[in-house]
Amino acid sequence: MNEPLTIALWVVFPYLCLLLFVGGHVWRYRYDNFGWTSRSSQLHESKLLRWASPLFHFGILVVIAGHVIGLGIPNTWTGALGISADVYHTVAVTSGWIAGTATVVGLAMLIYRRRTTGAVFYETTPMDKFMYVVLGTVIALGMWSLMATTFDWNNHYDYREGVSIWFRGLFFLDLRPELMTLAPLNMQLHALAGFAIFALWPFTRLVHVFSAPVWYIFRPYVVYRSRKDQLGSRATKRGWDRVGTRR
Amino acid sequence: MRVMAQMAMVMNLDKCIGCHTCSVTCKQAWTNRTGTEYVWFNNVETRPGQGYPRTYEDQERWEGGWKLNKGGRLSLKAGGRLKNLLTIFSSPKMPALSDYYEPWTYDYENLTAAPLQEHTPVARPKSMATGEDTKVRWSANWDDDLGGSPELAQHDPILKKVSEKVTLEFDKTFMFYLPRICEHCLNPSCAASCPSGAIYKRAEDGIVLVDQDKCRGWRKCITGCPYKKVYFNHKTGKAEKCTFCFPRIEVGIPTVCAETCVGRLRYIGLVLYDADKVLEAASIEDEHELLNAQRSVFLDPHDPAVVAASEEAGIPHDWIEGAQRSPVWRLIHDYEVALPLHPEYRTMPMVWYIPPLSPVVDVVAETGEDAEDSGNLFAAIEALRIPIEYLAELFTAGDPKPVDAVLRRLAAMRSYMRDINLGREGNPDIPAAVGMTETEMKGMFRLLALAKYDERYVIPPAHTENAHNLEELATECSLDFDGGPGMGGDGPFGAGSGPQTPLAVENMREQTQRQTDSGVYNDDTGKPRRVNLLLWDGDGAPQGLFPSDGIEDPEVGKRR
Numbered sequence: 001m002n003e004p005l006t007i008a009l010w011v012v013f014p015y016l017c018l019l020l021f022v023g024g025h026v027w028r029y030r031y032d033n034f035g036w037t038s039r040s041s042q043l044h045e046s047k048l049l050r051w052a053s054p055l056f057h058f059g060i061l062v063v064i065a066g067h068v069i070g071l072g073i074p075n076t077w078t079g080a081l082g083i084s085a086d087v088y089h090t091v092a093v094t095s096g097w098i099a100g101t102a103t104v105v106g107l108a109m110l111i112y113r114r115r116t117t118g119a120v121f122y123e124t125t126p127m128d129k130f131m132y133v134v135l136g137t138v139i140a141l142g143m144w145s146l147m148a149t150t151f152d153w154n155n156h157y158d159y160r161e162g163v164s165i166w167f168r169g170l171f172f173l174d175l176r177p178e179l180m181t182l183a184p185l186n187m188q189l190h191a192l193a194g195f196a197i198f199a200l201w202p203f204t205r206l207v208h209v210f211s212a213p214v215w216y217i218f219r220p221y222v223v224y225r226s227r228k229d230q231l232g233s234r235a236t237k238r239g240w241d242r243v244g245t246r247r
Numbered sequence: 248m249r250v251m252a253q254m255a256m257v258m259n260l261d262k263c264i265g266c267h268t269c270s271v272t273c274k275q276a277w278t279n280r281t282g283t284e285y286v287w288f289n290n291v292e293t294r295p296g297q298g299y300p301r302t303y304e305d306q307e308r309w310e311g312g313w314k315l316n317k318g319g320r321l322s323l324k325a326g327g328r329l330k331n332l333l334t335i336f337s338s339p340k341m342p343a344l345s346d347y348y349e350p351w352t353y354d355y356e357n358l359t360a361a362p363l364q365e366h367t368p369v370a371r372p373k374s375m376a377t378g379e380d381t382k383v384r385w386s387a388n389w390d391d392d393l394g395g396s397p398e399l400a401q402h403d404p405i406l407k408k409v410s411e412k413v414t415l416e417f418d419k420t421f422m423f424y425l426p427r428i429c430e431h432c433l434n435p436s437c438a439a440s441c442p443s444g445a446i447y448k449r450a451e452d453g454i455v456l457v458d459q460d461k462c463r464g465w466r467k468c469i470t471g472c473p474y475k476k477v478y479f480n481h482k483t484g485k486a487e488k489c490t491f492c493f494p495r496i497e498v499g500i501p502t503v504c505a506e507t508c509v510g511r512l513r514y515i516g517l518v519l520y521d522a523d524k525v526l527e528a529a530s531i532e533d534e535h536e537l538l539n540a541q542r543s544v545f546l547d548p549h550d551p552a553v554v555a556a557s558e559e560a561g562i563p564h565d566w567i568e569g570a571q572r573s574p575v576w577r578l579i580h581d582y583e584v585a586l587p588l589h590p591e592y593r594t595m596p597m598v599w600y601i602p603p604l605s606p607v608v609d610v611v612a613e614t615g616e617d618a619e620d621s622g623n624l625f626a627a628i629e630a631l632r633i634p635i636e637y638l639a640e641l642f643t644a645g646d647p648k649p650v651d652a653v654l655r656r657l658a659a660m661r662s663y664m665r666d667i668n669l670g671r672e673g674n675p676d677i678p679a680a681v682g683m684t685e686t687e688m689k690g691m692f693r694l695l696a697l698a699k700y701d702e703r704y705v706i707p708p709a710h711t712e713n714a715h716n717l718e719e720l721a722t723e724c725s726l727d728f729d730g731g732p733g734m735g736g737d738g739p740f741g742a743g744s745g746p747q748t749p750l751a752v753e754n755m756r757e758q759t760q761r762q763t764d765s766g767v768y769n770d771d772t773g774k775p776r777r778v779n780l781l782l783w784d785g786d787g788a789p790q791g792l793f794p795s796d797g798i799e800d801p802e803v804g805k806r807r
Contacts, residue, residue: 039484118377213442221439
């Protein structure tokens with residue numbers, strides 16, 4: 001069962017991607033804090049953005065929450081709470097459709113906006129374009145999986161008995177690659193593309209996700225800082241040599 | 248009382264000739280980069296006019312600054328913290344690039360590279376935002392000198408406020424320039440809007456800065472600032488703003504805009520204020536009281552209690568002295584001629600303005616009357632209600648009384664000094680009419696008309712980077728200068744008493760070593776050195792205790 005390809009696809013590749021994801025973020029945070037931004041293009045265009053960006057972002061936040069629940073929580077737990085598989089399925093599929101549609105529509109509008117607004121396209125980096133392709137692929141494959149689940153193209157395949165257990169196993173070193181070979185093609189591809197974007201994540205503008213400023217709610221309005229912890233009064237970080245200074 | 252020092256500026260609008268030198272030098276120094284083409288940390292607007300970005304003062308539209316909520320508490324006009332976060336994906340009130348202007352350059356290459364042709368080749372304008380051909384339709388100064396009036400000037404949000412009485416000739420009778428930089432507010436709404444906490448107010452000098460490493464480009468500050476003086480660098484995706492030229496201020500020299508100001512209309516100095524009172528003052532309900540509320544936040548640097556509290560708060564002594572000599576403090580407090588820009592935004596701005604008397608003078612002069620007679624000027628100030636209301640909308644939240652008082656003082660000074668300049672006795676009734684003594688009037692005249700560089704800019708340098716030099720001041724030999732008898736480090740202490748290693752540093756190092764080291768301390772620099780016998784603990788013979796024989800040490804040998 002555990003052929004080299006199976007191991008490569010469902011063990012090596014995910015771990016490689018996660019390694020890049022974690023290592024890449026640590027590296028980028030330490031050496032490229034200046035480049036760590038959402039790179040908003042609202043300055044150039046805001047009419048389309050007004051609708052597209054919230055649609056996409058709120059949509060994808062719900063999608064991410066859905067993935068966390070679907071992949072992270074064993075069905076025995078929800079069962080113990082008295083939530084039957086049917087109820088779970090209905091709720092998951094319904095919210096999946098709402099959030100998924102919002103995400104797809106939002107993303108489509110955002111890409112249209114990016115392509116057609118001269119100034120926004122001018123600011124788009126090659127990495128942005130690559131990221132859009134991968135992100136679009138992940139979302140498209142996800143929608144395919146959602147359709148397959150909704151319209152039962154997958155022969156009653158329950159991802160909570162397969163994909164989810166494989167996914168959780170990755171984090172508990174309980175490797176179950178054979179479960180993925182039994183998963184339908186749409187979910188296999190979605191999982192692979194999903195891990196691919198994790199690998200890409202730290203090197204794109206997607207890093208802004210990890211700066212979600214939730215602590216803004218709790219901090220005092222005006223921030224005071226002393227010159228003492230300013231540039232020049234502390235040793236520069238490793239990796240950068242400031243011209244003309246020795247520390 | 249929590250005393251804090253604030254580096255502040257006053258601009259005397261009567262002297263501004265609208266030459267834009269400040270804007271250009273500022274741009275060359277700070278925003279001459281890709282991503283900031285449209286950014287002017289310093290800009291000069293013609294008033295009446297729409298300003299830059301267009302109609303930024305219309306806070307019903309842009310929702311910048313603070314407001315009082317229903318409970319009478321101060322809150323951001325664009326919405327509280329939660330609303331701020333929920334609208335993070337698309338900021339609802341952010342000006343577009345077209346509200347500033349689309350930056351452009353010209354296709355200069357075409358002038359030299361065009362093939363031989365019948366018509367002279369032209370350099371077409373190219374948008375720096377898209378790289379495409381563009382048509383130049385607007386700029387940071389499109390309505391400079393009332394260009395395009397009255398069509399353009401009628402959209403001035405301030406003019407609209409006073410518009411009931413405005414006549415169409417308004418722009419013909421009244422015009423002045425308003426140079427603007429970041430206000431470095433005591434209660435900065437940009438910092439309060441920043442979800443990342445990247446915008447901060449420096450505790451030492453109150454300069455408001457954006458930490459470029461912390462900014463994540465959420466662009467909330469741009470909405471938050473009612474003066475629209477935080478800009479979005481569209482290349483780096485980070486917010487940028489006027490830095491009050493802090494690297495210059497820290498070493499005691501004025502900002503680039505002030506340094507290069509042709510009219511010498513800018514004054515820079517310290518103001519001491521009570522940080523505990525800021526919130527209360529910004530929350531005063533009556534907008535007309537905001538000016539006095541802000542004044543009440545300031546602390547008199549001559550008050551011994553304030554001096555004591557400042558010292559307790561760790562403000563260096565020369566900073567307190569600087570605050571006592573501060574031209575900004577004198578203009579705000581002693582002569583009461585400086586006013587803040589838009590106190591109704593409740594941000595407690597710290598760049599203040601002396602409103603211009605010149606439009607009034609011009610009107611009097613045009614009638615053929617004596618424009619330097621205080622009576623004529625006072626009467627004109629009475630009569631010119633519209634310009635005064637306009638100025639009041641800018642500087643006093645619409646209350647004409649303070650503007651009136653300032654203009655009267657300026658008119659009185661003009662009239663009083665005319666007599667003296669013509670060799671006559673100064674008329675003490677004129678200063679008395681505006682509540683000043685003759686000495687005060689002369690002092691104000693000196694500050695406004697004659698003040699030299701070091702009177703206009705009283706900037707005590709920051710301390711950390713100078714500490715090293717300062718501790719040497721009293722210990723160096725007065726003869727030890729270039730060309731002096733002690734030159735070349737060969738001071739009166741003999742060879743090896745070089746100035747390279749400052750005495751205090753050497754002592755410090757030696758003392759630490761002596762206290763922590765059981766053996767004999769020798770540094771490994773190999774430089775000729777001497778031992779401070781006062782600090783020698785008699786433990787062994789450190790290097791340099793005795794003069795070397797001059798053979799091993801080529802440096803010493805050479806000197807002999």
